[in-house]
Amino acid sequence: MQRPPILRVQHLTKRFGNLTVLKRVSLDIYEGEIFGLVGASGSGKTTLLRTLIGYLAPEEGDVKFRYDYFVKRKQGKNKPLYASVYKQPRLARTLFGFGSQDPSFYKKLTVKENLMYFGSLYDLPRKALESNTDILLTLMDLKKAEDVLAGDLSGGMGRRLDIACALIHDPEILVLDEPTSDLDPLLRAHIWSLVQKINKKGTTIILASHHLSEVEAFCSRIAIIKDGKIIDVATPARLKTKYADSQEIRIQTYPGAYANIANALKQPGSRVFDIKIKGSELIIYSDQPHMVLHKLIHTLETLKEELIDIRVSRPGLDELFLRITR
Ligand SMILES: Nc1ncnc2c1ncn2[C@@H]1O[C@H](COP(=O)(O)OP(=O)(O)O)[C@@H](O)[C@H]1O
Numbered sequence: 352m353q354r355p356p357i358l359r360v361q362h363l364t365k366r367f368g369n370l371t372v373l374k375r376v377s378l379d380i381y382e383g384e385i386f387g388l389v390g391a392s393g394s395g396k397t398t399l400l401r402t403l404i405g406y407l408a409p410e411e412g413d414v415k416f417r418y419d420y421f422v423k424r425k426q427g428k429n430k431p432l433y434a435s436v437y438k439q440p441r442l443a444r445t446l447f448g449f450g451s452q453d454p455s456f457y458k459k460l461t462v463k464e465n466l467m468y469f470g471s472l473y474d475l476p477r478k479a480l481e482s483n484t485d486i487l488l489t490l491m492d493l494k495k496a497e498d499v500l501a502g503d504l505s506g507g508m509g510r511r512l513d514i515a516c517a518l519i520h521d522p523e524i525l526v527l528d529e530p531t532s533d534l535d536p537l538l539r540a541h542i543w544s545l546v547q548k549i550n551k552k553g554t555t556i557i558l559a560s561h562h563l564s565e566v567e568a569f570c571s572r573i574a575i576i577k578d579g580k581i582i583d584v585a586t587p588a589r590l591k592t593k594y595a596d597s598q599e600i601r602i603q604t605y606p607g608a609y610a611n612i613a614n615a616l617k618q619p620g621s622r623v624f625d626i627k628i629k630g631s632e633l634i635i636y637s638d639q640p641h642m643v644l645h646k647l648i649h650t651l652e653t654l655k656e657e658l659i660d661i662r663v664s665r666p667g668l669d670e671l672f673l674r675i676t677r
């Protein structure tokens with residue numbers, strides 16, 4: 352994969368008034384990736400996507416794209432050329448397709464009319480526009496609905512139309528902001544299979560989501576964003592091993608003075624990362640559960656707590672994610 356990146360995000364800082372929403376964000380995106388941007392609501396995902404496509408201007412930093420994809424190369428030059436999306440807005444517009452979080456199609460136009468309209472914004476020749484429309488109607492399973500008013504589409508179909516509109520000019524990079532939010536699991540799965548199909552046809556994809564467990568199966572790499580800062584970038588497998596070495600011990604005791612148990616376990620050097628009381632359970636997080644169990648049994652004896660239930664498990668990815676980003 353170590354070809355030069357197709358996109359280089361360099362130290363982006365974005366403010367809205369006094370609020371700094373992106374804090375020196377840097378990322379390299381490689382051709383052919385499905386790159387996931389994962390963060391809690393309000394962490395800056397939408398702002399980052401809008402800034403990296405050139406729609407919002409940053410206060411600091413730059414986003415550079417492979418300029419040589421658009422210009423005729425002189426012979427003998429193999430070095431990649433980069434240009435700023437802010438200095439080449441017209442090329443940036445052809446480079447990216449953007450599917451926003453909220454529908455951007457026109458409800459009073461039919462599915463096909465929407466595609467033709469969005470295509471006309473890119474000065475595509477009539478023939479190319481018609482053939483792209485046809486290819487996308489088929490690819491996105493919208494052929495049967497081509498004459499349906501967009502306002503009458505179901506949620507899943509609307510989402511597919513939005514993605515199709517973002518693809519009408521055949522961009523190198525498709526940027527999708529929470530493409531599966533508010534969809535039921537079956538429709539989500541359908542969107543994911545389409546995203547993979549689009550990717551297999553050669554389009555690089557950058558997408559935002561707030562479910563780590565949902566994107567990890569599909570992304571080549573994932574960046575975790577928290578309060579406008581990228582706190583980690585790794586393959587899903589690496590993220591898992593990095594954060595999933597911690598396990599959770601859930602106990603129930605009687606009479607259940609959990610605060611006292613927690614205090615006794617939270618001693619320095621105890622290998623306890625975190626302790627939570629959830630309903631009738633006390634949950635202890637540790638990377639060394641056997642050490643904690645030893646201490647726990649001793650503590651319960653001392654505090655005269657009777658052990659009613661105990662379970663040790665690896666937390667799911669979403670639980671881990673919440674812990675990383677909390
Ligand atoms: N146009 C704007 N003006 C002022 N604040 C904004 C604007 N857009 C986003 N924000 C703020 O920036 C922060 C990040 O928002 P956003 O990028 O939408 O996060 P996410 O997509 O991860 O939920 C939030 O605190 C939000 O209120």
Ligand SMILES: [Mg+2]
Nearest residue numbers: 396397452528
């Ligand atoms: Mg958002």
